[in-house]
Amino acid sequence: MPDTPEVKHDRDSQKFTLTTAGAESCLEYTLAEGGAMVITHTYVPTAGRGRGLAGQLAEAALGYAQSQQLRVVPQCSYIETYIQRHPEYRPLVTAGR
Template identity: 30%
Template sequence: MSDAVRPEPSDGDEAIEIERQDAARRYVVTVDGVQAGVAVFVPSPSAVTFTHTVVDPAFGGRGIGSRLAKFALDDTVARGLRIVPRCPFIAEYLRHHAEYESSVDWP
């Protein structure tokens, strides 16, 4: 069961959706109904630790990973939780998006 699903705007004709799957502890991005990537997390009462993010190479170079990261981080902040970036991709995204700094606990 998912708690958050949002269609994402796309530059082309493809349909992009991002969903939080609490039971699986991951955010999933699909493109035209095909799973394109995941961001895996470990929840705690006060924080979400991101441990791994991957985008299928077939979807690379289209900003899919950045959309996934933004959705996951925005969702975490909206829930009033801290972000703990153990995943290199999420950590790098955060280094380029200072708007999240007040919500990040760097490991």
């Protein structure tokens, strides 16, 4: 089984990244007043699509939001769909789009 790439969190840049075969996938967010994590964009290069990389990024970001008691505002369509498919994260979602 190949090694699973590690998701890295850069708090200063407000993004989660994952590098595979030299290509970077990322999930970007901003922190809003009142403790909300606004997830704005998820990107996986074409060569990495269909391998679950976006899901790894989503899980890391939503897990971080949970651990920091942040509400989530999903402005990214991938994250909206991910949360629909993973109801354990629905309690994190807040309005504010």
